[in-house]
Each structure stands twice: as structure tokens, then as C-alpha cells.
Amino acid sequence: MRRSSEDTKSAILAAARERFGADGYEKATIRAIAGDVGVDPAMVMRYFGNKEKLFAAAAHFDLRFPDLASTPREQVGTAMVGHFLDLWETSEALQVLLRTGVTNEAAAERMREIFATQLGPLAARLCPDPATAPTRAGLAASQILGLALTRYVLRLPPVMAMTREEVVAWLGPTLQRYLTE
Amino acid sequence: MRRSSEDTKSAILAAARERFGADGYEKATIRAIAGDVGVDPAMVMRYFGNKEKLFAAAAHFDLRFPDLASTPREQVGTAMVGHFLDLWETSEALQVLLRTGVTNEAAAERMREIFATQLGPLAARLCPDPATAPTRAGLAASQILGLALTRYVLRLPPVMAMTREEVVAWLGPTLQRYLTE
DNA sequence: ACTGTAGGCCAACGGGTGTTGACATAGCTA
DNA sequence: TAGCTATGTCAACACCCGTTGGCCTACAGT
The missing domain is CATH 1.10.10.60 (Homeodomain-like)
Structure with missing residues (x-):
């Protein structure tokens, strides 16, 4: 054929x-x-x-984080967790970057770039003191990627077992604090 | 010679x-x-x-998490972050497991085992409802490993730039909430 | 029907890998 | 001094990798 x-x-x-x-x-x-x-x-x-x-x-794709401009400021944390879970389960893109970024420098660089251009501005717009924006974006990345790592890559049983709602309920406040408090 | x-x-x-x-x-x-x-x-x-x-x-070493029995219950979060930073910077052990665990199943299994036997009981002793202990341990693992991933492996600049004190100040409350609230 | 070409296959290359068995030598022991 | 054993080297094997160039063949245009 x-x-x-x-x-x-x-x-x-x-x-x-x-x-x-x-x-x-x-x-x-x-x-x-x-x-x-x-x-x-x-x-x-x-x-x-x-x-x-x-x-x-x-590894090339436009990974557009959801535009959270329209969501109320107090719900930005939970909204973000939800959107990220969608991203992970919808496309394999992030999975590729996470798995390869650990041993491949090009992939790590791409990951840095994505988080700098996508999460950085978001944090800058949300957080109270603009000077702390990069730090806050980094903290959010650490929790988001940590969840992905333990849930989809290392597959720690209790993290896998959580429902989507539980994940949102637990991580939402964390991101909310990292980004806005 | x-x-x-x-x-x-x-x-x-x-x-x-x-x-x-x-x-x-x-x-x-x-x-x-x-x-x-x-x-x-x-x-x-x-x-x-x-x-x-x-x-x-x-990859074989007895990774003993610090015994937090003696620290006041309200400071367990910050104490844990501090001890973990020590662990990461003192020995290469965890670095090995994180780097290999992403592509090597044996290393992933070892990581699961370590977190189950070390973090699990700790969470069980600390948290209010014993039934939620595994979930809480998993959440703590997600934030701790996420920090290690972004700081030592992916090397996101803002996460690398944080001082030890800043990391403790930001992550401490998160772990405190995951483990005890 | 003839031909050009795009889509695809095959066999091979140079190099790197884990792994093996035969061989060498330093230093202890009798 | 003779010999044994622990420590170490060397060359090779079989395999898998990314990569290359030549060959085949189905199809479209004339």
C-alpha cells in the first residue's frame, strides 16, 4: 500500500x-x-x-497555557491545576518534555523556555510585588511538575489514586498562595 | 600501582x-x-x-529521613524542607534515583519503596485522619520532588536562585498543610 | 504504452555497548 | 627461591545504534 x-x-x-x-x-x-x-x-x-x-x-508545539485573565483572582489556583491536568491528559507533549528533559539538555532548555515565557508573565500579572514574580512562577512550576512527576512518571500509588477533584482541592490553595499571596 | x-x-x-x-x-x-x-x-x-x-x-543506601518526632508539631513542615535540602546537597543518592527513575523502572520502584516506607509512616503519625495518610505523604512527595526536579535537574533559573531560607519559608507551610491540616 | 518521479526498501558502514575468557604481573607464603 | 593467588589488562565477541547510498516499484502525465 x-x-x-x-x-x-x-x-x-x-x-x-x-x-x-x-x-x-x-x-x-x-x-x-x-x-x-x-x-x-x-x-x-x-x-x-x-x-x-x-x-x-x-517536541515542537505551541503549549499555550490557559488564559486566566477571565477567572476571578481568588480562584486562579484551582483553575490552573484543572487546566494543567487537562493538558497532561490530553496531549503527550508535556510528558515528552518531562521524560526527556531529565537526560537531554535540549529538552531541558525547551522546558525552561516554556516556563519562562508562559508562566512568568502570568505570575507577573497576578502577584502583588512584581519583583517576586519569577520566584513565584518557579514555585508554581515546582509543584505542578512535581505532581506530574509523581503521578505520571514515577507513578507513586497514592498520587495516582487521587481523583481529579482531590488533586484540584489540594494543589489549588498551594498555587493560589504561591502566585497571589 | x-x-x-x-x-x-x-x-x-x-x-x-x-x-x-x-x-x-x-x-x-x-x-x-x-x-x-x-x-x-x-x-x-x-x-x-x-x-x-x-x-x-x-542506588542502594539507607536513605533515612530525619526523625521528626522531637520537633514541635507546628514546625514539622519547615523542618522537613530543611532536612531535605541537606539530603540533596550532601549525598548524590537522591539525585541518582531522580535522574534514573524517569527512564529506569527499577529505580522508579526503588523510589516508590523509599517514599512508602519512609514518608508513609511519618505522615501516618502526624496527620489527623489516618485514612488520608498515604494521600498526604504523596502530596508531600510531589512538592519535595518537584522542587528537586526544577532546582537540581531542570535548573529553572528562579528556582536555582532561591536561597535555602527562601525555599524553607515558601515550601514549609505547604508541607505543613499537606501533612497536618 | 512510455517514461519520470515520488515513496519506500535493503544492505551495509563505522562506531559504541555490555560482556567474556585468556593472559600478565605484583606480592605474599612456604 | 618457587609457586599461588589476588589484582589487573587485553583483545575480541555479538549486538544494537544512527546513518548512508543504491535499488526497486507503483503511479501520474504525456
Whole structure:
């Protein structure tokens, strides 16, 4: 069977996201990704050049944090936790970055960039003293990423067992304090 | 120059901890570890059998969380953050587990085990309703590991820039609430 | 029907990996 | 001094990796 170029390309990209997200950068091999698609590894090279560029393509997406301008200031913490849980469970994007960012410097840099450009301004707009905004954004990141790490990567049983509502109820006030108090 | 068996063995172990902690499981090669010690890779095999056993040996340590029985109940949060910062900066042990736990299932299991046996009972003794103890321990783990991730692994600038006192002041109340309220 | 080309496969390369077994040598013991 | 054992080296194996260049083949345009 013959496919269009675009079909194959996007199929490879999808498989790459899955592998990078599940195995990390080193363990995710081009051969395995190609195998998932049912295609020769040479195809991956043809369309993406090399492994690093394939990863860059797989890790490139516009991760737009929800615009919280419309939510009441006192509920910004809980709203944020909710939106983040959606993000994690909807797309594999963040999963990819978290798994690879631990051993791959490019992914770590991308993570820094995302949090600087997305969480930073949000914190700046919300917090009382603008000078403390970066610190507050960093604190929020630590709690959000810590939840993702323990829930989706390390899979600590009690963290996995929590319902969405419980997570929001527990983490909401924490983020609220980090961002606004 | 000739060394004693024990000297070489512990030198290998130290180099292994450093490599595993810096590079993760896959990227840390036996050849590189042996090279750091200035020894033939075959020595590593002779003393530790294979890579997995070397890793098990490098990741085996009794990570005893500080006994917080003597600290006043209202200060348990800040005390815990302080002790954890000490742990992270004193030994490479936790760094190894965090870096490898993301891609290596054995390390993830070890992390789960540590948090279950060490943080679990602590939470059980502190929190008001024993039924919620595991959840509370998990929440505490999420914030502690999230800090370690953003500060020591991803190295988000604002999180790196915080002083020890600032970290304690911000995270202390969070842990206090997770564990006791 | 003929041909050009895009989409895909195959075999191989150079290099790195974990791992193995044979060999060397320093230092203790008889 | 002779020999044994602990400590260590060396070369090689089999495998997997990313990557490359040549070959095939189905299809579209003429």
C-alpha cells in the first residue's frame, strides 16, 4: 500500500512522540519508531534528517497555557491545576518534555523556555510585588511538575489514586498562595 | 600501582554514582565509569557482575529521613524542607534515583519503596485522619520532588536562585498543610 | 504504452555497548 | 627461591545504534 508523504511524516511524528514520552531520548530508537509505523528507518532520515531534528520536531508545539485573565483572582489556583491536568491528559507533549528533559539538555532548555515565557508573565500579572514574580512562577512550576512527576512518571500509588477533584482541592490553595499571596 | 580490592570497588561505586546521577541509566556507560577510576571495564564486571547489579549497588543506601518526632508539631513542615535540602546537597543518592527513575523502572520502584516506607509512616503519625495518610505523604512527595526536579535537574533559573531560607519559608507551610491540616 | 518521479526498501558502514575468557604481573607464603 | 593467588589488562565477541547510498516499484502525465 502506498501512502502520501504527509501521512507518513505525521505518522512518524506521532510514533516518535509516543516513544520519546515513554522511553526518554536515548532509549527511544529510530528503528523502534520506524517499526511502530511499519516503515523503514531510512524513511525517518529522509523526512527528518537525523534523530535530533526528529526530536525537535516531536517536541515542537505551541503549549499555550490557559488564559486566566477571565477567572476571578481568588480562584486562579484551582483553575490552573484543572487546566494543567487537562493538558497532561490530553496531549503527550508535556510528558515528552518531562521524560526527556531529565537526560537531554535540549529538552531541558525547551522546558525552561516554556516556563519562562508562559508562566512568568502570568505570575507577573497576578502577584502583588512584581519583583517576586519569577520566584513565584518557579514555585508554581515546582509543584505542578512535581505532581506530574509523581503521578505520571514515577507513578507513586497514592498520587495516582487521587481523583481529579482531590488533586484540584489540594494543589489549588498551594498555587493560589504561591502566585497571589 | 596496586590497590586493595576494597579500594577499587568503592572507587568504582563512587564513580558510578556520579555518572548515574549526572547522565541517567542509559547514557552512563560502564566504559566511562571505568575510565573515571582509571581501570579496565572488565574490573567493573568482575566486582559487580553486570550493569544492572552495579546500578543496584550504586542506588542502594539507607536513605533515612530525619526523625521528626522531637520537633514541635507546628514546625514539622519547615523542618522537613530543611532536612531535605541537606539530603540533596550532601549525598548524590537522591539525585541518582531522580535522574534514573524517569527512564529506569527499577529505580522508579526503588523510589516508590523509599517514599512508602519512609514518608508513609511519618505522615501516618502526624496527620489527623489516618485514612488520608498515604494521600498526604504523596502530596508531600510531589512538592519535595518537584522542587528537586526544577532546582537540581531542570535548573529553572528562579528556582536555582532561591536561597535555602527562601525555599524553607515558601515550601514549609505547604508541607505543613499537606501533612497536618 | 512510455517514461519520470515520488515513496519506500535493503544492505551495509563505522562506531559504541555490555560482556567474556585468556593472559600478565605484583606480592605474599612456604 | 618457587609457586599461588589476588589484582589487573587485553583483545575480541555479538549486538544494537544512527546513518548512508543504491535499488526497486507503483503511479501520474504525456
